[in-house]
Amino acid sequence: MPSPTTTAPAQDTVAAPDVAALAAGTAIFGTGGGGAVYTSQIVAEEALRANGPVPLVSVDDLGPEDLVILMSGIGAPTVGIEMLSSSGQIELLVREAEAAAGRPITTLMAAEIGGSNGVGPVGWASRLGLKLLDADGMGRAFPDAAMVAMNVAGVPCEFSVLSDVVGNVSVIKTVDLHWLERHARALTVASGSICLGVHYPMTAETARGAVVEGTVGAAIRVGHALLSSSDPVAAVADELGGSILLTGKITDLDRRTVGGFSRGSVTIAGTGADRGRLQRVEIQNENLVVLEDGEVLVSVPDNVTIIDAETGHAITTEMLRYGQRVSVLAWACDPIWRTPRGLELAGPRAFGYDLPYTPFGGADR
Template sequence: MAHTSPAAAPGAFVAASDVAALAAGAAVFGTGGGGAVHTSQVVAEQALQEHGPVPLVTVDDLGPDDLVMLMSGIGAPTVGIEMLSSRHQIDLLVREAQIAAGRPITTLMAAEIGGSNGVGPVGWAARLGLKLLDADGMGRAFPSAAMVSMNVAELPCDFAILSDVVGNVSVIKTIDLHWLERHARALTVASGSICLGAHYPMTAETARGAVVEGTVSAAIRVGHALLSAADPVQAVAAELNGAILLTGKITDLDRRTEDGFARGSVTIAGTGADRGRLQRLELQNENLVVLEDGEVLVSVPDNVTIIDAETGQAISTEMLRYGQRVAVLAWACDPIWRTPRGLELAGPAAFGYDLDYVPFKEINR
């Protein structure tokens, strides 16, 4: 069963005034991936200003006629900075998804709350006149289509739709999510390494227990803590019940785009009270592993985000630069990822690391 977080209050809405906090929080939940939030924030704010607030609903609010559809961007975040989606891309995508589903879509849900993928759906819902589910499929960001809570819950995915910026649309039906990842990634690379996607049509019955609830509200709370606190770094850590592992400066950065992913590592040398310490973070769109003196401090599926040491703003993988003053923030993942199937899909071994997963809180006890 997916973990249920505190969810939206009855009659809740996301308004244009909430988007800055949502974007700041989603950037933190992105754990380095999900795409930089700035462009999605601007687009979502404009959509909400033009079309009004979006109803934010819980799984319990869904009725028998509601159909939820996961929405996301897919591809390399490094490319997404330069190649923006077209204005009509989302309209085409949802229209094709409704044809495949055979019924109207009433509610959108972010495939991942992290990064731009946590912000984009609220703007899309505003433009389309749809509701937004206070939930997502990860509770963070992950790089693979198979790494979603619905797959942990063994909920089948009936189809997926991809659209690219020039108007190509692909309908994909695969035997499992691993095959979906392979097919969707190949199509995305062929389209310049960025597409928009819709998949996992769900009803109230199938969504219950299969999604990570309350994550839109959680991202807004984290964003408000970050934007309003005198010490935003500590405020965000406290809101997430997390810890700052290191404060320092980026001294080495190896980042490249391969097969639709941003891959590499970043090295951070401690400053101030952390002077003399050195940490290396392994990257694959998201921050996956933190090492210091040969010891693994944190690994997937637990969460690691690099944030600005002064402002607390998250720095996505594609925006990392040599010399940046940063802090390494870590916190525990949603409990669904600590189940045997969750670790099979998104634990260290799923990313090719030969190491045992140790829960973050246990490491830091």
């Protein structure tokens, strides 16, 4: 089955009725991170109802006059549940970005398709009257600014702009994305551990081959599969070409907010046909490694999402609770992350795990 992230878009606009499916799909692609989608869904639906559908364009649709920029939230998802963005924050960000770029921005792109960061840009594009690129920088969610496809492809980031809810704005120009992560994370922590940011201005030429294409359309398709099926867990796994590793109950949860990240682990005891099995999932905003009986079943950059065992809806790491009945869903990452540079940036060792990477699901899709 082809990877959903490389399938051609099935639509040329995103309208208010699409947002529920988009939100359900981006929650799955969030691999536990990216922030809870509920608030972003409401905001995006309201923006689209007020301003109309957003044009959804491919990289091939971009012309020489177009300038794409990534937009996202940054910080701890646990904080993002309570600290919402302020009115005027996105307009301020884009004005500062256009001043730094010296030209108008025509197109927004999600930094990550996962979670609220996959939904937010739809509403923001609608409010700003901009196009939305059917692509993102990760094909999932990652917690670090350096973990983007453009960095794998060697495209430099000219500048970044961050703003917080009280109106502080920072324009950052760093020597590489590792330094951007350090500076942006420090500013975010100083702002209460949540900010909005724009970065990575790109033309049609620089975006081509440097982004993960088709992910907005893919998220909508995954969401429709989830919302329309009588067996949503199986439907989502089938749409992604993935596998259910375990179905069971959360029996232990260790989660804390440290340095702007949600860190910890969750233990799931199998039930039903999986009774007697025990899995541990390591988290750092996202689900990173699944272990059973000391064996690594799947590890980053491949994708792991903990979903409700009945409804199929994703459960973000900040919403995990003792006693929840869940299924552990895994599927292969986009092939860009299986390259040597991709594994250097986002493989197990990039997160501090002394583990070799074994591709989940066999060969690249």
